[in-house]
Amino acid sequence: MAFGIKAASTSHSTFSPAVHQSSSLTTRAASVAKMPAGRRKAAVVLRAVAAAAPPAPAQARPAGKRCLSVSQTMSRLKARGKTAFIPYITAGDPDLAMTAEALRLLDACGADVIELGVPFSDPYADGPVIQARTHD
Numbered sequence: 834m835a836f837g838i839k840a841a842s843t844s845h846s847t848f849s850p851a852v853h854q855s856s857s858l859t860t861r862a863a864s865v866a867k868m869p870a871g872r873r874k875a876a877v878v879l880r881a882v883a884a885a886a887p888p889a890p891a892q893a894r895p896a897g898k899r900c901l902s903v904s905q906t907m908s909r910l911k912a913r914g915k916t917a918f919i920p921y922i923t924a925g926d927p928d929l930a931m932t933a934e935a936l937r938l939l940d941a942c943g944a945d946v947i948e949l950g951v952p953f954s955d956p957y958a959d960g961p962v963i964q965a966r967t968h969d
Contacts, residue, residue, distance in 0.1 A: 906945050906946055907946075910945060917945040917946060918942075918943060918944050918945050919944065919945060919947070919948055920939050920944055920947055921947075921948040921949075921950060921963070922935050922936075922939070922948075922950065923949075923950040923952060923963065924949050924950060924951055924952065925952060926952075926966055932949075950963060950966075
């Protein structure tokens with residue numbers, strides 16, 4: 834079972850490399866985030882997520898700015914002839930601190946929507962890869 838959440842209202846992020854200089858993970862994310870949209874590679878993201886990093890402080894979104902809904906995001910991308918970057922991660926894998934860091938990284942990399950899987954004791958509707966991650 835999974836549900837989608839909106840990471841950022843545009844491909845620009847609230848990520849600030851200056852605030853997170855102590856984290857090798859977010860430093861690498863800053864360089865990935867600067868890549869042109871057509872040149873992003875999932876392998877770079879996966880390698881960066883595997884690195885250990887302390888959790889960075891959450892940045893509050895200004896009260897006047899709201900995220901777009903998934904349907905609004907998809908409609909805007911379709912109108913521009915673009916495809917969506919929608920990564921999937923399992924919540925709490927390997928722990929909640931790394932999940933939070935991975936969400937910040939994916940936001941910094943320009944994820945249009947992030948699918949956050951909720952671990953379930955019987956993930957029969959998921960594929961074999963997600964089932965294996967849920968039971969580890």
